[in-house]
Amino acid sequence: MAKEVLRRAGVPVPDGRLCRTPDEAAAAAAELGPIAVKAQVLVGGRGRAGGIRIAETPEEARGAAAAILGMDLKGHRVETVYCEQRLEIDRELYLAITIDHSARRPLLIASADGGVAIEEVPEKAIIRRMIDLPWGLQPFMARQVALRLGLPAEAHAAFSDIAGRLYAVFRERDATLVECNPLVICDSGRGAPGRLMAADARLNVDDDALGLGRQPDLPHTETATDLEKRVRALGLAFVELDGDIAVMANGAGITMATLDALQSFGGRPMNFLDAGGGASAGPTAEALDILLSTSPKAVLINIFGGITRCDEVAQAIIDVKQRRAFSMPLLVRLVGTNEQRGTEMLRAEGIAAFTSMREAARAAAEASRR
Amino acid sequence: MAKEVLRRAGVPVPDGRLCRTPDEAAAAAAELGPIAVKAQVLVGGRGRAGGIRIAETPEEARGAAAAILGMDLKGHRVETVYCEQRLEIDRELYLAITIDHSARRPLLIASADGGVAIEEVPEKAIIRRMIDLPWGLQPFMARQVALRLGLPAEAHAAFSDIAGRLYAVFRERDATLVECNPLVICDSGRGAPGRLMAADARLNVDDDALGLGRQPDLPHTETATDLEKRVRALGLAFVELDGDIAVMANGAGITMATLDALQSFGGRPMNFLDAGGGASAGPTAEALDILLSTSPKAVLINIFGGITRCDEVAQAIIDVKQRRAFSMPLLVRLVGTNEQRGTEMLRAEGIAAFTSMREAARAAAEASRR
Amino acid sequence: MSILVDERTKVLVAGITGRQGAFHTQQMLEFGTRVVCGVAPGRGGREVSGVPVFETAEDAVDKRGATAAVLFVPATAVRDSACEAIDAGLSPVVIIAEHVPVHDAMDVMAFAAARGAVVIGPNTYGICTPGGKAKLGIPPGRIFHPGPVGVVARSGTLSYEIVASLTEDGLGQSTVVGMGGDPVVGLGFVEALKRFAKDEETRAVVLVGEIGGTAEEEAAEFIKGMDRPVVAYLAGATAPPGRRMGHAGAIVERGRGSFQSKRHALEAAGVAVAEMPWDVAPLVRAALLRGSGGA
């Protein structure tokens, strides 16, 4: 996907063909020369799982495609392969544009040590170039980076061009990361001065931009469990953990603090669920419904209401309790408008109600040990 | 041309059809309703010359086209007419983006008094909005202008959109002026809240950008005499005046000063010719050649050479004199490297040579009176 | 005294005619904030809680002399609305909306830097100077009480929790400011601390941080040179690495922004780091006592 976006933005990427049969793969090899035959499935680690094979000749390509097509890769059947031209790689570089959060600006990152994860590159081999907005990446900046990378002078213009196009993708695509790793110099042996090409690429797009529909042609990519997807569909932030106390609070910071508090009392949270700063009755009830379905040993709800009316939240909790008739301990900390009425309502229904976060967390941890 | 550029940039402009026959014009009127039939020739003032007629019906359109097609407009035969939809205009506004030279920035100019030349609009009816680079025209700025223009709230978004597109044209097209005059609110009577449309437009493009080939699809438009075109083809700045002394100097400022000096001595320059600060021998000779062809009463050359070698310039002048064997007085002021040798060479050929601009101008004025 | 906003701050509310904008305008007025005008394109001429509504910020500032802005516009409108407020000379400009695209946030911060304006947020509850002086944003007014403690926080409800516990403990606040939970925000810990360090009324500062990013580490660097005591609480001590905890910033990746890194940096700068939210108030009280004993 990333490579296709870059190709459309004019960044040179290896040539390739989508093939559905071994014969098509053989034809692709006849056209492109040595190729890599890659299973087209949306799962990671396909190389290790046998989903990528090298083919020097059309015959080898036919064999590789025959082996891969129809294969089951982590539960996905391979219907198509991508036959990609193999490059004669002379050097592997790293080039990315991302966001420097503390500088509040785009940041170009490059290294002459490409082909490995940038985290594994020693700090002194990493080149950083802050980019001022709204000026953007100017050609002279790309030349500075080319020079520091030690590229030959005749490659500076091509490097500048690619960096400029990556920056354009970064801005136009609302990206949080555009990465070419490796960016390769290839085919130098053929007498030409060598071409620069994005042999592999990654594009991370800002979830908020996607959420506003600004990049309709780019897919949301997330790795989430089915349960996580269900809760997130409610617009709530949710992460599964490996404990036994279901937790819900309103606000990311206080939810993390609630998990920390639970553990300080020896409790083991089974999830992070941020019901949002607003904490209105509707989503709270829906989220509680889902939490109950995971069979926790206890449920802790920590609501510090700003403008929320505690009696409404209490009523929503009571409604869920009555509907689902569950038996595990439910502990609710409720602070805000009408908090006294809210806690009274809860207690009347046999729900443990608190105004202190500390007491609620302690009680939840104890309840889970019973 | 301007309207076509705006239309492609998404600015609403009146619909229209190019027609080569009266029948086509009638068909256009049948399709578009009342139209204006306009002669398609690249000369100004076609309206006053009878090149524009109004037609309410297809029959009238046929008649109007028949009258205009084949007409001779200032030496150009009309081969096609443009049949343009007539708008039910409710209000005429003015909107332009140009450059404020002293602020070194783009400037938006608007007025609620559209449809007349902006020079005729009283100062207090003109709205100016400076635009910071590289930020550009932001939507809120357009809303400010819409408010100050007194547009109804429901027209603000459409106005913002048009202003934004004009600004994009201004920047992408290397424009020195993008003007909608009038920008009209039309068709309010049909129940709809009224549409904004660029009823007429003008686009002036930076000559230097054109010269560098940055706007290959836009024509160079200049009003120049044939002689002016010949000299400008040499890359020299040239303007015909109505006197009798041919003048050449090197640099725009000193050329103007030379004209001023000539007139202070009672001389009448017949041209402005800036041979450029470099003042090399080649173009100097070519320009002199052309000047001589205009049969002046005298020729004044004023060269203050920076790095120019005066002996080379002198030789070039002598070569022209020998080749063309002209008889009118040639007065040369020559200062720079090897100036003594240069003046000696000229005097040896019977050319009046000076080192003082004052004396040269005085002598030229006197020579033209003989 | 206080930082950034006080009883002289004349507030413009952008998006004042929306549900949230109208509700919180009423809340801000009840708090004592001088809300002098609102902006809502297409709705100029109305009134909301007696506050006149204008088409543009320029017009509103011309006619009502606002000095600061709070934006209740949706995420899509933030870039233009914030630039409009900045261009009109307003500062601080408080952006409440969450889910603002990060490129828009970067643009706004660059525009603010070019014009010398302070932006708070996006994705913040805002800023509050207690004692009925000024509230620009959405926090519940009842939790605040005027006093000597400055508070700066990344997360919202956690701020409320800690501010409420300070107030219950008799520790009032000079100004409470939410930086916002997004990865790119305007005013950061360091900028807030710089202001608290110069504010005469502020005698101690509470920093409410969380895992992710490096804002707390940068704050620690600045705190080394501060003469006022700082107490911190950090959320996310037990969060597993690599999982995003709600806030875009709240994720520990590649060893950066871990709880331990932040805690060590802050402690090395002399900050008392609270284990739990309810430990903050006692630590502040102890720091103030030491401070008045030593001075």
Place this chain on the structure above:
Amino acid sequence: MSILVDERTKVLVAGITGRQGAFHTQQMLEFGTRVVCGVAPGRGGREVSGVPVFETAEDAVDKRGATAAVLFVPATAVRDSACEAIDAGLSPVVIIAEHVPVHDAMDVMAFAAARGAVVIGPNTYGICTPGGKAKLGIPPGRIFHPGPVGVVARSGTLSYEIVASLTEDGLGQSTVVGMGGDPVVGLGFVEALKRFAKDEETRAVVLVGEIGGTAEEEAAEFIKGMDRPVVAYLAGATAPPGRRMGHAGAIVERGRGSFQSKRHALEAAGVAVAEMPWDVAPLVRAALLRGSGGA
């Protein structure tokens, strides 16, 4: 003293390997200018007149400590080359090229303003502080002589004419600066006059203007508050309205920028306006005499 450049100015030459760049590097060195490095992408590692050539301005400044730049790059390369020099912290940045697209010029001026750099040009001969101190540009060195007269001009050869006549008349110059003939240029009359007004050595200023634009009118406003005498010459007294006289700026349109408007504005500000270029030197001499008599 002098303005903007002097014997301490360390000059970077962009486009140093081109025909014009190489020639004028030699000329500038012969004048006495401290040309310390050149830049020419793709040609780093060479030498021009003994001056080392680098790939980027950043690298050149790192290794040779340049403080100012003069650009001999073609019009198409001006935008990037000027921004590179500005970004490298150089000032002034002198742009010699003519025919620079006006949008590129506006971009460069905005970038310079954001970074606090001074740009001279485009379409200028440059700037010269006589006495072998510094010449950044292309004027013939022989016409200059050190002394008390500051000169600022829009047109090139006309400057030379007037500077040469000053020198012949024994009136040396503190600094001579060409603004450039384009409609959008960096340093203008007012910025140059401000600097001359603060320069101890400068005892009189010559302003060489021409028809078109409003730069002379703006200069007149500033001159009203100046304590040093100003002598002006204006080219284009007899130019017909509506015809462009070479320079993009030299056109009288819609009544703006006429000779009379400029002359009246300058005279109203106490400026002695010379009728002809050769009248400038006598007026300067008279002004200096009055000045020393009065002081």
